[in-house]
Amino acid sequence: MVIVGSTNPAKLNPARAVFAEVFGLEIVGVEVPSGVPDQPIGYAQTLLGAQNRARAALEQPGARYGVGLEGGVEFDPYGGWLFNVAYILREDGRSGFARGGSILLPPEVAARVRAGEELGPVIDEVAGLKDSKKTSGAVGFLTLHRLERREFWRHTLELALPTFLRPELYPQ
Numbered sequence: 001m002v003i004v005g006s007t008n009p010a011k012l013n014p015a016r017a018v019f020a021e022v023f024g025l026e027i028v029g030v031e032v033p034s035g036v037p038d039q040p041i042g043y044a045q046t047l048l049g050a051q052n053r054a055r056a057a058l059e060q061p062g063a064r065y066g067v068g069l070e071g072g073v074e075f076d077p078y079g080g081w082l083f084n085v086a087y088i089l090r091e092d093g094r095s096g097f098a099r100g101g102s103i104l105l106p107p108e109v110a111a112r113v114r115a116g117e118e119l120g121p122v123i124d125e126v127a128g129l130k131d132s133k134k135t136s137g138a139v140g141f142l143t144l145h146r147l148e149r150r151e152f153w154r155h156t157l158e159l160a161l162p163t164f165l166r167p168e169l170y171p172q
């Protein structure tokens, strides 16, 4: 089984599609602790959250792969950027991870996240939506649904696969 450390459909559905095809195993989502704040800030903290989730997922009975998917926000002189990190851990210790694309948050949203609010509820309030992180996500709202959160995740998941698809090129 591939255990994904989340029950959020915007993560689980793309994970199901990708891993069922690539690993040919059943995919199950479970809630696991990330060990980082609900809204990770910066790449290091977001990667750690994804890694922690992958490890916790792999500890579940029957797991052959554990997967951690974590959304983070990073600040630079241009503003706040939302990005994804995916971490895949196999029972034999082989791992693969990736940082996906980034999308610039509206300044008002970024300022609130910087002040300590969680992105999901802030986007819901600005967009007039409820639990949008489980459907279109911030990325769907900001791109007028040209790119939905599940597609944003799909991309990041694919980018985390090379160590499994081309193992000869990635000694571990």
Ligand SMILES: O=P(O)(O)OP(=O)(O)OP(=O)(O)OC[C@H]1O[C@@H](n2cnc3c(O)ncnc32)[C@H](O)[C@@H]1O
Residues within 6 Å of the ligand: 005, 006, 007, 008, 011, 038, 039, 040, 069, 070, 071, 072, 082, 118, 119, 120, 121, 123, 132, 133, 136, 137, 138, 139, 140, 149
């Ligand atoms: O149930 P889990 O797996 O925890 O899913 P999540 O969406 O709550 O958690 P993430 O770790 O992916 O994201 C961290 C926070 O960033 C927010 N977030 C990330 N990406 C988002 C998106 O596309 N739309 C809305 N909120 C997002 C959301 O509020 C999360 O609490």
